[in-house]
Amino acid sequence: MKQGSMNQGSMNTIAAKVHSPMNTFSWLLKREFWEHRGGFLRAPAITALIFLALTLMGLATVELTARRFDFNFNNLHIDQITQHIANNDIAQVGTGVDVALLSLGSPIGIVLFFVVFFYLLGALYDDRRDRSVLFWKSLPLSDTQTVLSKVVAAAFIAPALAIAAMIALHIGFLILLSLYALLHGINPLPLLWSPLHLIGLWLKLVALIPLNAIWALPCIGWLLLCSSFARSKPFLWAVAVPVIAGIMVGWVNLMSQLSLPNIWFWHKIVGRCLLSVFPGSWVNAEAFKDLARSHGNPGDMLGAVLSLDSVKALLTSADLWVGAAAGVAMIAAAIYFRRKRTEAYA
Amino acid sequence: MxxxxxxxxxxxxxxxxxxxxxxxxxxxxxxxxxxxxxxxxxxxxxxxxxxxxxxxxxxxxxxxxxxxxxxxxxxxxxxxxxxxxxxxxxxxxxxxxxxxxxxxxxxxxxxxxxxxxxxxxxxxxxxxxxxxxxxxxxxxxxxxxxxxxxxxxxxxxxxxxxxxxxxxxxxxxxxxxxxxxxxxxxxxxxxxxxxxxxxxxxxxxGKIVLDATMDQVGERFAEVMVNPDKADAARALKPIYERQIFGKSIFLFDGIDRARLAELGELHKPSVADLFVATMKGTYS
The missing domain is CATH 3.40.50.300 (P-loop containing nucleotide triphosphate hydrolases)
Structure with missing residues (x-):
């Protein structure tokens, strides 16, 4: 009796709590972050630290070598070189800084690719292999919510954290460079620190996240589908199916002498399925061939790639939207298999 | 309900x-x-x-x-x-x-x-x-x-x-x-x-072979410890299981009148484990 009345009381307090689907979804995202802190947060952070350390080592080497040999370059001391640059067009230097910062951040992009690729391959497979799927399925979570939380983690959370690491790396790098400049009695502020310029660059990086996400949908969809479908070895499924399909298409082309170039399939199907989670990989799309050709030097090209025109070109390309539609279809298939499959072989 | x-x-x-x-x-x-x-x-x-x-x-x-x-x-x-x-x-x-x-x-x-x-x-x-x-x-x-x-x-x-x-x-x-x-x-x-x-x-x-409340189990099934001289009489009542212990036989009966069983020997409530073994005999053979 006593127990009965206690339960009545606790039931009333329970009923008062609100559990909206959005709330549940944010818990699912937190869950993904908890499980993958290592890949999402630690991997880009460690990469950033490594490259800061390399920068420091590089600057120290330059400094020591220059001192030991009293290094001359066209009869200019090294501090005079920087002074010379300072007298040049600051805008040119700004582009140079952009190029330097972006290439400095590119290893984080590469790390992000591997993290996201293997995250997606394991997302709907690992918990079936270790049977913890039975715990998740014992909670009131729909399979659609679960799969979508993994899409969002791969498309937004991991890239956002990687870009945060990139920005931290940029700031650290500029601080090191400024200290080096100060060591030579040069004021680094006008040269390296133009706040509007830097914030503009970072905003562009952040603004590219949704664009990257749409572009990556076929890859996200394909990897999740393999992860959800495979009873074992999702990696083999993910790679072997498109590669064998590519070889078959090539063979059929060879046999029938069709005019469709073989490279088309590799580029548009195999490449998109496996590699389009690589940040900024849309730069290779058709829409960019002309843009890239019209700009000779890397600084201009970079500016063009990050410009509004290029984003417009991508947003109006069939490549982007056909791929996105295929990605959405594959995500739907992944949800279907998530509902059906709870087993996997180790 | x-x-x-x-x-x-x-x-x-x-x-x-x-x-x-x-x-x-x-x-x-x-x-x-x-x-x-x-x-x-x-x-x-x-x-x-x-x-x-x-x-x-x-x-x-x-x-x-x-x-x-x-x-x-x-x-x-x-x-x-x-x-x-x-x-x-x-x-x-x-x-x-x-x-x-x-x-x-x-x-x-x-x-x-x-x-x-x-x-x-x-x-x-x-x-x-x-x-x-x-x-x-x-x-x-x-x-x-x-x-x-x-x-x-x-x-x-x-x-x-x-x-x-x-x-x-x-x-x-x-x-x-x-x-x-x-x-x-x-x-x-x-x-x-x-x-x-x-x-x-x-x-x-894949089939349900017993579906009963514990009370019903207690009513339906009975275990009797029988001396060797009455063993044949017990077997005549078609026990569902028989085992030997200390020279006596233990029979498990399903739905046999308790008064008749009491004549054969000492009555017990069977354990679920014994009932399980009796019900499942021959499963793996």
């Missing part, structure tokens, strides 16, 4: 073998049902069907819902512990509590924390750092803090030592179960659960 679980012609085939062969079931609220059967008899398949984790043929409703199409709604009312090793190894104790509190509308954090306070679990510990027994304590604390109508336990104490096993069922009975709730449990350690069961379901080769 509607049945918690209602199955009619429930079937499931894996290739040519039938894991469930048109099973009919009716489980009422407020019962603790033991689903008992040899390995491969279809216990887990039956539970999976009830939980919406597998496709099936036939008719099955759980709390009035079809588990295939309404798993999500069902899981607000149904909890299950699949077996001891299913909590994700990377999960921390505090994260587990936060997550379930975040997603489950019927979870009471206070109750869960009170249950955890009785154990040695620390909030920062990860599941992979815990012993099997402690993992079960955590899982049970999470599940018992959920005010569910149906709790499904599939071999919940597999691989645990006897202290943890006793504690598990004691907690369940003292702090969880009430007349609003229903528990379905499968286990091979029948002797440990038989005193808490209200109903018994034996399953063999």
């Amino acid at each position: 509607t049945a918690v679980v209602h199955a009619n012609g429930l079937s499931k085939r894996y290739g040519t073998t039938a894991a469930l062969d048109s099973v009919n079931l009716n489980i009422e609220p407020g019962r603790i049902v033991g689903l008992v059967g040899p390995n491969g008899a279809g216990k887990t398949t039956a539970l999976k069907a009830i939980l919406g984790l597998t496709e099936f043929d036939g008719e099955l409703s759980v709390l009035g819902l079809d588990p295939r199409t309404h798993r999500y709604q069902l899981m607000q009312q149904v909890c299950f512990i699949a077996d001891v090793a299913v909590l994700p190894r990377w999960l921390r104790v505090s994260e587990a509590v936060d997550f379930v509190a975040g997603v489950h509308p019927r979870f009471s954090r206070e109750k869960c924390q009170a249950l955890l306070a009785r154990t040695k679990l620390k909030p920062t510990q990860r599941v992979r750092e815990l012993s099997k027994g402690m993992i079960v304590q955590l899982h049970l604390a999470l599940v018992m803090a959920i005010d569910a109508k149906l709790l499904v336990l599939d071999e919940p104490t597999l691989g645990l030592d006897i202290l943890y096993r006793k504690e598990f069922y004691q907690n369940l009975l003292n702090d969880y179960f009430d007349e609003q709730k229903t528990i379905i449990v499968t286990t091979h350690q029948i002797e440990e659960v038989e005193h808490i069961l209200t109903d018994l379901l034996f399953i063999r080769d």
